[in-house]
Amino acid sequence: MDNTDSELTIAIVINRLKRRFADCGIADPKGDARVLTGALLDLDLTAMVLQPDRPVNPDENDRIEMAAIRRCAGEPVHRILAMRSFFGLDLHLSDATLEPRPDTEILVEIALPIAQAVVGRSGRCSILDLGTGTGAICLALLAQISQASAVATDISEAALRTARANAERFGLSDRFQPVRSNWFEGVDGLYDVIVSNPPYIRSGEIADLEPEVRDFDPMVALDGGADGLDAYRAIAREADGHLEPEGRLILETGFDQHAAVIALFDDCGFICQSRVQDLGGNDRVLVFSRADSETV
Ligand SMILES: C[S@@+](CC[C@H](N)C(=O)[O-])C[C@H]1O[C@@H](n2cnc3c(N)ncnc32)[C@H](O)[C@@H]1O
The missing domain is CATH 3.40.50.150 (Vaccinia Virus protein VP39)
Known part of the structure; x- marks a missing residue:
């Protein structure tokens, strides 16, 4: 994920993650993208759906990136979140x-x-x-x-x-x-x-x-x-x-x-x-x- 992107939003982050997870052969790329993003931004599903244009700041994006790397390496979503x-x-x-x-x-x-x-x-x-x-x-x-x-x-x-x-x-x-x-x-x-x-x-x-x-x-x-x-x-x-x-x-x-x-x-x-x-x-x-x- 490009961390220099100044206009990152929830919708962009989820879409990028979804494509990346699909490329990694993950069974439910959309679900995993949403769960990881929501948990790391401390937002429930409804809050995410209601604010697709909410900006994602670089620190948040770094956390999501670290989680995405682990997910693509095969670690289950809830293990990554430890929750x-x-x-x-x-x-x-x-x-x-x-x-x-x-x-x-x-x-x-x-x-x-x-x-x-x-x-x-x-x-x-x-x-x-x-x-x-x-x-x-x-x-x-x-x-x-x-x-x-x-x-x-x-x-x-x-x-x-x-x-x-x-x-x-x-x-x-x-x-x-x-x-x-x-x-x-x-x-x-x-x-x-x-x-x-x-x-x-x-x-x-x-x-x-x-x-x-x-x-x-x-x-x-x-x-x-x-x-x-x-x-x-x-x-x-x-x-x-x-x-x-x-x-x-x-x-x-x-x-x-x-x-x-x-x-x-x-x-x-x-x-x-x-x-x-x-x-x-x-x-x-x-x-x-x-x-x-x-x-x-
Ligand atoms: C399938 S897990 C279930 C964990 C939890 N009850 C659940 O449903 O998510 C089985 C649990 O039994 C524990 N366990 C394995 N052998 C045991 C033993 N001899 N005596 C007591 N607990 C044991 C494991 O450490 C593990 O936490």
């Missing part, structure tokens, strides 16, 4: 955290009424989020349900630092307790709702992932072992000791993993209450109760 919107929260990302995905919002949509029903019965709801990353799932739930509190675990101390900072930014830290833990190892007590989006990619399929995933999301957030089910096995083995009798365990899964995950939890005394697919018809979320629950 991703999830269920209405602008979450900070770090190298140690997965970029939260829209698919995971389905899990939050399923968990919300379940947690709200617990609040309706008892006035409060305790949530355990296993493998919290940015804190996406449990911060979204805490933001919606003021009577809920959460313990959020991760094996990565760096991820927990990011999650803790996100909780502070949203004023949720008094109800958010980060705990470093290998699944349940460092967890005490019983919870009304246990949520998790664990790593579930088969190790042998990691190499075939899109470079934007494989090269930028942390491996510990992706690799689910040889059959992709290691984390589910670990969670199924110990969930019984941490779920309230009428509690619910809500898990995200890979696109073809429902049957295998249901079988694993069945072996450990859990009944599948519902299975949810995403708009593409892929397996996405499972809800389990204890087999001895009275509300099965």
Whole structure:
């Protein structure tokens, strides 16, 4: 981009970026040009559309140029911005955290009424989020349900630092307790709702992932072992000791993993209450109760 251009405007910058991204083979050049420009100018989409002639000054243009270079080198837009919107929260990302995905919002949509029903019965709801990353799932739930509190675990101390900072930014830290833990190892007590989006990619399929995933999301957030089910096995083995009798365990899964995950939890005394697919018809979320629950 020519930084000596004295008449740079939002419309010109976006058009140039769009062409450049298309030349680099980026799948959605227009969308990426808009998201990057908007975020770096601190403008939402409407504000950008309403003021195409707003000048872009040289400092702003330099920032956009640096981001464009990274994007053309294959770095995902939200990694460049170190920020991703999830269920209405602008979450900070770090190298140690997965970029939260829209698919995971389905899990939050399923968990919300379940947690709200617990609040309706008892006035409060305790949530355990296993493998919290940015804190996406449990911060979204805490933001919606003021009577809920959460313990959020991760094996990565760096991820927990990011999650803790996100909780502070949203004023949720008094109800958010980060705990470093290998699944349940460092967890005490019983919870009304246990949520998790664990790593579930088969190790042998990691190499075939899109470079934007494989090269930028942390491996510990992706690799689910040889059959992709290691984390589910670990969670199924110990969930019984941490779920309230009428509690619910809500898990995200890979696109073809429902049957295998249901079988694993069945072996450990859990009944599948519902299975949810995403708009593409892929397996996405499972809800389990204890087999001895009275509300099965
Ligand atoms: C797929 S990411 C999900 C992150 C976040 N919950 C989300 O949905 O965006 C899986 C998370 O599990 C964490 N993790 C991996 N192995 C773990 C283990 N043994 N115990 C606890 N957390 C683990 C990773 O560090 C990562 O943050």
